[in-house]
Amino acid sequence: MGRWEPDARERLVRAALDLFCEQGYENTSVAQIAERAGLTKSTYFRHFRDKREVLFGGQDQLLELLTSGIIGAPPSVGPLAAVEAALVAIAVTFTEERLANAPRRQAVIAGTDELRERDALKMAGFARAMKDALRQRGVSELDADVAAELGVLAVRRGFDRWLEDGGDFAEVARRALEEVRVAAAELQGAE
């Protein structure tokens, strides 16, 4: 395991975020990112499959956590309770350090179509993972779809609130899901 300066990957992430904030995503080249990290373009593409991905690292881990969170929930509980377990499961990745960088990261993503595209795909991946995991629990295709979609909505809303208020993501997400669940219920009769 040869190594010169360690943490090449993290250095690339930091360099990218800094540059994107300083001069914008579009005005930043991969070569520039690599250079600031003390590396080259070749090395960049060994760590990230494209220019966007440097902002979306570690989301594969989230997929696994969501899946195992749902599958690991007690067999007796319903789909939404299983989704809640999934939200709690991913909370371990929402660390202080992540919170520190999140505002800048979100600002960059929000300002670039190319990045919002990647973000949308990641969210769709979350929904897909939760749906598949729910199906494994014997939940119907329709119920799994609805529960997963409400789950993703809760993640999005919970994340937004976490950005503002901080605190324990598990608790924030739990409240967001409850909120969404009640809204979905009350939507029924409202004419």
Place this chain on the structure above:
Amino acid sequence: MGRWEPDARERLVRAALDLFCEQGYENTSVAQIAERAGLTKSTYFRHFRDKREVLFGGQDQLLELLTSGIIGAPPSVGPLAAVEAALVAIAVTFTEERLANAPRRQAVIAGTDELRERDALKMAGFARAMKDALRQRGVSELDADVAAELGVLAVRRGFDRWLEDGGDFAEVARRALEEVRVAAAELQGAE
């Protein structure tokens, strides 16, 4: 309004879909698409902003239809009924001709991450449009979010069924929304 061979845009769409099916999306270059359409790369990029967009034409129109469908719904009806009006409004774009090309188009999209990404962004755009339109009706931020997300889910599910069975999209989508609505209701107590 000078014109040589008419319908350049449609020719590009057809050429692209054919080539993507014949040799795959990744193995097809924009220059190839343009050449088969009897045009050049320059002209291609005047009609579509990138290589992906040739498969997603006319979705701006859908945004307008969704928005006006929701805003134009009777003021007395609830969020989900307004969403239903939006689904009915977009049905005019789901023509026989579109149905004919849809299977091949879906197959290409499903097989390429880059295209699934664009698809996810479009769906997120639908949700955003519906949410904003609902907000204009005075619907709360939370309720608008939930109703819009359920609406997009209904569009997705309705579209899948329309691909298989054909028929009137308005009716199919209406049924899909009703289905989703009932599922969301029954999800509440299920333990």
Place this chain on the structure above:
DNA sequence: TCAAGTGATGGGACTTAGTCTCATCAACGG
């Protein structure tokens, strides 16, 4: 102590997406 192996990196050639600018050509109005 040194030689071979391994894994991460550097470097450069190459293809293609996408932008930009300028020339051209067909239709249309007067």
Place this chain on the structure above:
DNA sequence: CCGTTGATGAGACTAAGTCCCATCACTTGA
């Protein structure tokens, strides 16, 4: 018949992303 307009062609250019090979740091085993 001429000037304008709008769509196209052509080609230069930048940067993303791929590929291949050389190189260097570190490890392992004799």
